[in-house]
Amino acid sequence: MSKSYKSQFYRIIFKKSMRDIPRILGVILIVAILCATLVLGVVAIFGEDVAKINAAYVFEDEDDWFSVGLKYMAKGANVNLRKYDKDDAIDALYDKEVAAVLIINDGDESDSINPSLPVDSVKVMYYDSDQFITSMFGTIVNAGVSDYLVLNATRKAIKVTDPDYSRPDVNDMEDVLMDYLIGRNHCYKRVVFYDSGDIPIKHYYLGNGMALIILLSASVAMGFTKNDEKNFVKTAKRTGISKFDLFMAKYAPFMGLFSIIAVIGMAVFQYISWDELYVEGLLATFIATLVLLSLVILIHEIVPDKTVSTLCCIFASIIGMFLSGNIIPHSFLPDVIAQISDFVITKYPTRMYGQSFFGQINYATMGYAAIGLVITFGLTFLVSFVRGKMSYENS
Amino acid sequence: MSNISLDINGLYKAYKKNIIFTDANMSVKGGDCIALVGENGCGKSTLINIIANIIKLDKGTITFKIDDEEIPMNKAWEYVSYVPQHNSLIDTLSAYDNLLFWYQGDRKKLNQDIKEGFIKELGIDQYINKRVNRMSGGMQKRVSIACALANNPRILLLDEANASLDIVCKLQIQKMLQKYAAMGNIVIHSTHEEGDIGVCNKIFYIADQKITEVPMTSLKDIFKDKL
Numbered sequence: 236m237s238k239s240y241k242s243q244f245y246r247i248i249f250k251k252s253m254r255d256i257p258r259i260l261g262v263i264l265i266v267a268i269l270c271a272t273l274v275l276g277v278v279a280i281f282g283e284d285v286a287k288i289n290a291a292y293v294f295e296d297e298d299d300w301f302s303v304g305l306k307y308m309a310k311g312a313n314v315n316l317r318k319y320d321k322d323d324a325i326d327a328l329y330d331k332e333v334a335a336v337l338i339i340n341d342g343d344e345s346d347s348i349n350p351s352l353p354v355d356s357v358k359v360m361y362y363d364s365d366q367f368i369t370s371m372f373g374t375i376v377n378a379g380v381s382d383y384l385v386l387n388a389t390r391k392a393i394k395v396t397d398p399d400y401s402r403p404d405v406n407d408m409e410d411v412l413m414d415y416l417i418g419r420n421h422c423y424k425r426v427v428f429y430d431s432g433d434i435p436i437k438h439y440y441l442g443n444g445m446a447l448i449i450l451l452s453a454s455v456a457m458g459f460t461k462n463d464e465k466n467f468v469k470t471a472k473r474t475g476i477s478k479f480d481l482f483m484a485k486y487a488p489f490m491g492l493f494s495i496i497a498v499i500g501m502a503v504f505q506y507i508s509w510d511e512l513y514v515e516g517l518l519a520t521f522i523a524t525l526v527l528l529s530l531v532i533l534i535h536e537i538v539p540d541k542t543v544s545t546l547c548c549i550f551a552s553i554i555g556m557f558l559s560g561n562i563i564p565h566s567f568l569p570d571v572i573a574q575i576s577d578f579v580i581t582k583y584p585t586r587m588y589g590q591s592f593f594g595q596i597n598y599a600t601m602g603y604a605a606i607g608l609v610i611t612f613g614l615t616f617l618v619s620f621v622r623g624k625m626s627y628e629n630s
Numbered sequence: 631m632s633n634i635s636l637d638i639n640g641l642y643k644a645y646k647k648n649i650i651f652t653d654a655n656m657s658v659k660g661g662d663c664i665a666l667v668g669e670n671g672c673g674k675s676t677l678i679n680i681i682a683n684i685i686k687l688d689k690g691t692i693t694f695k696i697d698d699e700e701i702p703m704n705k706a707w708e709y710v711s712y713v714p715q716h717n718s719l720i721d722t723l724s725a726y727d728n729l730l731f732w733y734q735g736d737r738k739k740l741n742q743d744i745k746e747g748f749i750k751e752l753g754i755d756q757y758i759n760k761r762v763n764r765m766s767g768g769m770q771k772r773v774s775i776a777c778a779l780a781n782n783p784r785i786l787l788l789d790e791a792n793a794s795l796d797i798v799c800k801l802q803i804q805k806m807l808q809k810y811a812a813m814g815n816i817v818i819h820s821t822h823e824e825g826d827i828g829v830c831n832k833i834f835y836i837a838d839q840k841i842t843e844v845p846m847t848s849l850k851d852i853f854k855d856k857l
């Protein structure tokens with residue numbers, strides 16, 4: 236085959252790929268809508284509750300100061316505080332509806348800043364069997380006690396300096412003042428760790444959603460390239476096109492198109508979120524997309540029939556995502572699934588998407604994904620080579 | 631034009647235990663328009679694929695000569711073109727792009743062929759920039775044959791290429807194939823159509839793992855023992 240023909244061959248393949256863009260975008264859009272529905276549903280079910288601890292509080296004479304404090308806690312801390320009667324709160328603790336109960340006394344506000352008076356400002360009740368939650372809540376309460384002391388000291392200071400100061404209702408100014416008074420967010424950056432990886436839940440599910448969209452839409456779009464593949468291979472052989480060139484012609488445009496679409500999508504997200512681009516995140520997105528596509532291509536190479544291979548891809552994608560803990564987090568599943576997930580290829584690209592959304596790449600994950608890419612692509616080429624021979628013989 | 635010949639000797643081919651050919655022989659020369667006939671599954675497509683060097687034979691030899699010079703079969707693809715039963719066109723591209731995809735020569739010569747050569751005779755010049763997926767089945771078949779003819783092959787292989795086409799399209803393609811063979815090329819057409827046989831000058835009948843040349847006659851006569 237002459238060099239000029241080879242370049243002509245690739246030029247035509249490129250043109251064909253450009254023509255495929257509208258239908259690939261159409262498939263991605265449809266799958267994206269379906270996946271968005273699914274991901275939103277999962278976030279609604281698991282997203283909020285896994286991030287916050289439920290706790291009850293009992294405070295018969297709740298005042299404006301306390302309301303402001305609660306409002307602040309709801310915004311900044313990982314605790315959902317709900318008001319209960321004392322008996323109901325204890326029942327809720329036994330039923331494990333809440334991780335702890337705070338019983339706030341209605342004593343003089345000076346009690347809490349005067350250690351000589353034997354009065355409990357707050358009594359905290361835990362359920363003994365849940366050690367992890369208890370310990371975590373204890374830490375939160377310790378921080379909260381410090382805040383409470385500062386808060387009461389401020390109240391005392393205001394009352395001493397201006398006894399006539401009255402506050403008819405809670406307003407925005409108090410909110411701002413409270414924000415600076417209990418200024419934890421101004422002193423340190425809060426980083427939350429999840430069992431699904433080192434990214435927040437929102438980015439975790441965004442990553443999962445993106446992986447699912449790429450997997451499912453690539454599974455469907457791969458079907459387009461399989462039309463009359465057998466005849467295509469035969470006729471290609473007539474023109475002396477090598478197996479490698481044919482392999483590249485079949486898959487390189489497909490992988491290129493999907494990767495570019497994924498990287499552009501990620502770049503748009505990053506620019507909207509941060510007003511700048513995170514290049515490592517874009518690179519990770521590119522690699523992650525190649526890994527997922529190589530998996531789809533491998534399945535399509537193994538299963539010759541277009542419809543069956545598309546169904547196999549969709550099935551494998553969902554099973555892979557499930558085992559990787561991307562549909563339901565591992566904390567809700569048996570331990571054995573978490574152990575299996577280390578060997579499931581979808582785990583790493585999904586995490587890389589999440590990390591790219593979050594803006595913090597883990598290079599170890601990228602390394603695992605790159606190894607997965609080499610293995611899967613190598614297998615694909617091997618299967619393509621063997622099946623190419625078989626398809627001639629079976630025709 | 632140079633003389634060409636194709637000889638198949640002692641051909642043996644089997645798919646596992648299913649023997650397709652045993653000691654089958656066939657000899658054709660430039661100018662021959664061959665009809666390959668036989669029942670379904672007798673080995674017509676296998677023979678076409680063997681000649682096209684797509685399938686390897688188990689035993690036997692295939693000798694392709696140009697002016698008595700033997701061309702190794704692994705180089706024969708430069709002289710052989712193949713029209714499969716189902717079109718191997720890229721349906722999102724135009725007819726011209728599809729031609730370019732398979733054409734390996736000078737583009738000016740291809741443009742010349744489109745204007746006044748065999749490709750024009752196929753009647754696709756007016757649809758040359760139309761996308762394949764917007765063409766009728768007959769027009770797609772013409773483009774498929776044009777792709778095979780673009781490189782001016784010395785041996786043109788067609789695997790039931792006329793199936794499911796309308797009568798006008800069939801007649802035009804038959805006429806064109808006859809003319810192409812008359813120029814000193816070899817046309818081998820696997821077919822079940824009486825009309826296709828009518829334009830050929832030789833018929834090879836495949837049955838009982840053998841290839842037999844039969845006198846020019848109707849399909850009804852060839853298959854009378856089976857009816």
